[in-house]
Amino acid sequence: MSSTLTDTESSRTDREPGRRLxxxxxxxxxxxxxxxxxxxxxxAVVGAGWLLYQRGKMIQVLEAAGxxxxxxxxxxxxxxxxxxxLSALGxxxxxxxxxxxxxxxxxxxxxxxxxxxxxxxxxxxxxLAAKFVWCYSAVLLAGVVLSVIFTWWWKPxxxxxxxxxxxxxxxDNTGPMLPAFCLFLTAAGIVxxxxxxxxxMSMAVTFLFAVFFExxxxxxxxxxxxxxxxAYPLEADQPAQLNESYELDRxxxxxxxxxxxxxxxxxxSEAASDACVKEHGIVNNVFEYVGFDQMPAMQWTGAGxxxxxxxxLTAFALWRVSRRPL
Numbered sequence: 205m206s207s208t209l210t211d212t213e214s215s216r217t218d219r220e221p222g223r224r225l226x227x228x229x230x231x232x233x234x235x236x237x238x239x240x241x242x243x244x245x246x247x248a249v250v251g252a253g254w255l256l257y258q259r260g261k262m263i264q265v266l267e268a269a270g271x272x273x274x275x276x277x278x279x280x281x282x283x284x285x286x287x288x289x290l291s292a293l294g295x296x297x298x299x300x301x302x303x304x305x306x307x308x309x310x311x312x313x314x315x316x317x318x319x320x321x322x323x324x325x326x327x328x329x330x331x332l333a334a335k336f337v338w339c340y341s342a343v344l345l346a347g348v349v350l351s352v353i354f355t356w357w358w359k360p361x362x363x364x365x366x367x368x369x370x371x372x373x374x375x376d377n378t379g380p381m382l383p384a385f386c387l388f389l390t391a392a393g394i395v396x397x398x399x400x401x402x403x404x405m406s407m408a409v410t411f412l413f414a415v416f417f418e419x420x421x422x423x424x425x426x427x428x429x430x431x432x433x434x435a436y437p438l439e440a441d442q443p444a445q446l447n448e449s450y451e452l453d454r455x456x457x458x459x460x461x462x463x464x465x466x467x468x469x470x471x472x473s474e475a476a477s478d479a480c481v482k483e484h485g486i487v488n489n490v491f492e493y494v495g496f497d498q499m500p501a502m503q504w505t506g507a508g509x510x511x512x513x514x515x516x517l518t519a520f521a522l523w524r525v526s527r528r529p530l
Contacts, residue, residue, distance in 0.1 A: 233334045233335055233338050237308075237335075237338060237339075240303075240304055240342075241338065241342050244300075244304070244342040244343065244345070244346050245342070245345075245346075247296075247346055248345060248346040248349045248350065251292070251296075251346070251349075251350050252349055252350065252353050254289065255289065255350065255353045255354055255357060256353065257285075258285045258286060258289055258357070259356075259357040261285065262286070262357075262361060262364075263361075266361070266364060271364065286365070286366075289354075290367060290373040290374075290377070291373075293350065293354060293373075293377040293382065294372065294373055294376065294377060296346070296347075296350070296382070296386065297347075297382070297385040297386045297388075297389040297390075297414070298389060298411065298414040298415070298418070300343055300346075300386050300389065300390050300393075301389035301390050301392060301393035301410050301411075301413075301414050302393060302407050302410050302411050302414070303407070304339060304342075304343070304390060304393070305339070305389065305390040305391065305392065305393025305394045305396075305397065305410060306393040306394070306396060306397045306403070306406040306407045306409075306410040307397060307403045307406065307407065308335055308339055308393070308394050308397060309332065309335065309394055309397045309398045309521075310397030310398070310400060310401055310402060310403045310406040311397075311403050313397075313398075313401045314401060314402055314403055329522050329525050329526050332521060332522060332525050333522065335394075336394070336518055336521075336522075339390060339394070340387060340390070340391075343383075343386045343387055343390050344383055344386070344387060346386065347382045347383030347384075347385070347386040347387070348383050350382060351377065351378060351379065351380070351381070351382035351383055354377055354378060354382075355378040355379055358374065358378055359378075362374075368448075368450070369448065369450075369496055369499055370425075370426060370450035370494070372418070372421075372422055372425065375425060375499070375502075375503065376421075376425075378503070379499075379500065379503040379504070379507070380503055380504055380507035381503050381506055381507055381510075383507075384506070384507035384510040384511055384514075385510060387510070387511065387514045388510040388511070388513055388514045388517075389410075389414050389417070391513075391514045391517040391518055391521075392410065392413060392414070392417075392517060393406070393407075393410040393414075394517070394521060395517045395520060395521050396409050396410050396413065397410070398521055398524065398525075425502075425506070426450055426452065426494055426502075428501075428502040428503075428505045428506050429494055429498040429501055429502045429505070431452050431492050431493065431494055432492070432493055432494070432495060433490060433491065433492050433493075434446065434490070434491045434493065435457060435488040435489065435490045435491075436488065436489055437487065437488060437489075438456065438481070438486060438487055438488060438489055440489075442489075445495065446491060446493060448495070448496035449491075449493040449494060449495050449496065450493060450494045451491060451492070451493050452492045452493055452494065453491075453492040454466050454489065454490065454491050454492065455489075455490040455492075456468060456469065456486045456488065456489060456490065457486065457487070457488040457489075457490045458484055458485040458486055458487060458488075459485055459487050460485070462484075463490060464484060464486065468480065468484070468486075469481050469484070469486060
């Protein structure tokens with residue numbers, strides 16, 4: 205008898221740590237969304253392997269071509285694998301928003317799961333908070349892993365990529381931007397699903413919102429840092445510091461600092477152009493630009509904006525659930 209009791213107590217003791225690690229509501233949420241969570245883990249693992257493979261492939265091609273000692277013709281590097289990689293990374297936040305975020309709560313509301321759970325001594329806010337924690341953790345893991353590896357690949361080889369650092373395919377997929385984008389669009393999908401309460405409708409609206417937001421973000425991306433202005437002599441070569449810069453605007457300027465539109469003296473003949481330059485006293489080219497060295501600060505600023513928006517959406521969802529039952 206005592207032996208049996210001892211064995212039973214021992215087995216209970218052995219299981220207790222497991223219960224503390226994953227029990228109750230956390231276990232229920234993890235089990236309910238295990239397919240989605242495993243899918244995100246698979247995306248992170250397979251995506252990491254693909255990035256490492258493509259990086260190795262690029263290095264082999266470049267070494268065979270004699271780079272960097274030998275300059276490559278433009279476009280510097282052309283590969284279907286690289287194009288596919290950039291496209292896949294760019295669509296990852298949208299996919300997570302549509303297929304994970306939008307159905308997360310809407311599916312529970314549509315099928316009555318939310319009502320069932322929240323009548324079993326679990327509040328709607330607690331249920332939603334548990335889902336947020338699991339969903340955000342999985343999304344953040346995938347975004348960070350893929351962003352770290354892609355940044356490690358891109359940065360030393362950026363000169364041979366066909367996309368410049370200022371384009372969304374690079375700027376939004378490196379550094380903190382990819383994880384922040386994944387979190388924000390997923391949070392937007394969750395809130396849209398919470399409000400619409402229907403899975404298919406929520407997925408469609410989330411997709412449209414994500415596309416609209418990415419287009420709008422592309423218009424403001426290069427204004428995340430203060431612009432710089434550089435003037436250099438009219439007939440001089442472009443300074444090296446502008447080689448990796450993103451041009452916002454350009455002018456021609458007189459000695460007294462007055463700026464004119466770039467095309468002011470673009471006449472049909474060289475003589476007419478020279479006369480225009482003399483008439484207005486033009487002596488300088490003037491560039492307004494954003495430098496490559498500003499990229500990290502711009503990315504952290506952009507990521508901060510997206511994370512604040514994510515926090516606001518999360519707070520709104522929790523507030524709404526506390527005021528209106530699921």
